[in-house]
Amino acid sequence: MxxxxxxxxxxxxxxxxKPLGAxxxxxxxxxxxxxxxxxxxxxxxxxxxIISHFNEPIDIASSSLSEKHAVYGGAANLKLxxxxxxxxxxxxxxxIATTCLTETIGDDVPMILKExxxxxxxxxxxxxxxxxxxxxxxxxxxxxxxAIAAVVDQLAENPGVSDTVNLLPGFVSSADYRxxxxxxxxxxxxxxxxxxxxxxxxxxxxxxxxxxxGGGTPLEAIKGMGGAKATIEFGRTLGSSKTGxxxxxxxxxVENMRLGLPLGIGETDRxxxxxxxxxxxxxxxxxxxERGRLVDAYVDAHKYVFGKKAxxxxxxxxxxxxxxxxxxxxxxxILCASGGRSGSFAAAIAAATEVSRSMTA
Numbered sequence: 001m002x003x004x005x006x007x008x009x010x011x012x013x014x015x016x017x018k019p020l021g022a023x024x025x026x027x028x029x030x031x032x033x034x035x036x037x038x039x040x041x042x043x044x045x046x047x048x049x050i051i052s053h054f055n056e057p058i059d060i061a062s063s064s065l066s067e068k069h070a071v072y073g074g075a076a077n078l079k080l081x082x083x084x085x086x087x088x089x090x091x092x093x094x095x096i097a098t099t100c101l102t103e104t105i106g107d108d109v110p111m112i113l114k115e116x117x118x119x120x121x122x123x124x125x126x127x128x129x130x131x132x133x134x135x136x137x138x139x140x141x142x143x144x145x146x147a148i149a150a151v152v153d154q155l156a157e158n159p160g161v162s163d164t165v166n167l168l169p170g171f172v173s174s175a176d177y178r179x180x181x182x183x184x185x186x187x188x189x190x191x192x193x194x195x196x197x198x199x200x201x202x203x204x205x206x207x208x209x210x211x212x213x214g215g216g217t218p219l220e221a222i223k224g225m226g227g228a229k230a231t232i233e234f235g236r237t238l239g240s241s242k243t244g245x246x247x248x249x250x251x252x253x254v255e256n257m258r259l260g261l262p263l264g265i266g267e268t269d270r271x272x273x274x275x276x277x278x279x280x281x282x283x284x285x286x287x288x289x290e291r292g293r294l295v296d297a298y299v300d301a302h303k304y305v306f307g308k309k310a311x312x313x314x315x316x317x318x319x320x321x322x323x324x325x326x327x328x329x330x331x332x333x334i335l336c337a338s339g340g341r342s343g344s345f346a347a348a349i350a351a352a353t354e355v356s357r358s359m360t361a
Contacts, residue, residue: 015339018133019097020046021143023060024171026095026129028195029151030216033091035061037078037109038099054174054201059211061085061094063102070105075112082116086125089211092219095147096130103134127219129154139339141315144171145235148194148244151222158226158252165278166231166254167193168244170261170317174202186284187275192221192228194244226252230278232271236260236352237316237342260352261317264325265294267352298329306330316340316348324352 023034023046036043043062050058063077078096085094098109109130117125131150133143148168169180177198184191199215225231231254233245238258240246245256257278262268268291272283308331312319316338323333336349 016049016140017042017046017099017135018138018140018143018146019099019135020049021140021145021171022095022097022131022133022147023058024050024140024197024201025144025147025151025195026093026097027058027200028177028197028216029093029095029222030218031092031126031212032216033059033061033085033089033094033212035063035081035085035094035096036099037063037074037096037107038065038101040064042099042101050201056201056203057209058201059089061089065101070101073105074102074107075115078107078109078112079116079119082125082128083120091126091212093127093129095151096128097133097143097147098131100134100136103132127155138341139315141171141317141340142241145238145241145243149242149247151194152225152244152247153251155219155222156225156248156252157223159224160227161229162190162224162227164190164192164221164224164228166225166228166245166248167191168231168233169193170234171315172234172261174198183275183287186286187279187281189275189279192225193217194222194225226254228254230255230257232274232278233258234261235317236320236348237340237344239342239344241342260324260348261321263321264328265291265298266328267321267324302330308332309334311335311337313337316342316345320345320348320352323349327353 019036019042026032026034040062043060047058047060061081063074063081065074065077069077082094096109113128113130129151131147133146167180167184169177174197177196181193194217196215196217200213203213225248231245231248233243233256235258245258248254249256257274259270259274260267262271276283310326310331310333312322312333319336319338323336326333333353338345
């Protein structure tokens with residue numbers, strides 16, 4: 001009997017396709033349809049993966065390139081696909097992300113879109129935003145942040161200074177987007193949160209299928225982001241990469257306050273302190289009470305969790321936030337892993353856990 005060889009898996013569960021992250025970001029915008037310029041298989045895989053995770057329907061359009069287009073280019077398919085999506089879905093925005101195939105053959109998407117703009121009437125087409133997202137250049141998180149930066153760069157304007165605060169939470173759960181919106185509302189501050197997946201990927205049960213679900217960040221609000229009084233952006237590992245917050249700071253001079261994901265007391269305190277600085281208001285009483293109950297829970301659970309060890313893996317900023325929280329309650333993260341390529345992951349982990357340990361010392 002032949003003995004089966006032993007295989008070592010090389011699959012990195014933390015590193016999903018870069019255009020998948022872009023599709024998620026585009027999904028959080030009002031009236032938007034994500035569109036992948038590449039082969040049909042890419043869109044099918046990503047659509048199936050997202051549906052499996054969220055248990056919600058999502059359509060991702062594709063230019064459906066074949067072997068012929070890999071030789072002659074995919075411009076014709078991209079234009080035809082945009083026309084078909086516009087007729088079938090009537091979107092307000094189409095978010096176009098490239099895949100490995102189109103990046104490798106060198107399709108100049110911005111140029112193709114300019115040609116498409118000259119060939120079609122402005123009133124007959126939605127807004128078009130494009131972003132470069134070849135999978136071999138990063139993870140789904142890099143794709144997510146790149147899409148947000150592209151949306152801000154290509155749509156935001158400065159209509160004059162307003163009292164609005166931009167909130168860029170990064171990739172969190174639909175419930176987190178709802179809770180963050182509640183916090184901002186309780187502070188009484190007008191907020192533009194980009195993206196907003198609270199409804200578009202966590203909607204109610206409906207009798208009829210909606211091609212484009214309601215919800216998402218309003219397009220008019222995105223256009224006004226250049227006039228906001230400040231931006232709050234979550235992400236300790238974003239570093240010097242181009243992000244929505246950095247684009248707003250460079251193009252319009254909007255102050256960018258970059259914080260860690262508000263997990264645990266330390267990071268959440270910094271978030272609320274930032275809100276107090278921006279709004280000039282005190283933290284609402286209900287959140288002060290929530291913090292007090294959390295401190296009480298820390299004390300009650302201390303004898304059960306202190307000294308335990310943990311392994312954490314996932315998206316970089318999520319891992320940093322979880323490591324900070326675990327260090328606060330006395331659990332020692334002995335291994336923190338991610339598929340991200342920011343280059344600042346280890347330093348962010350060290351800084352977050354050091355601050356958290358000092359709080360419990």
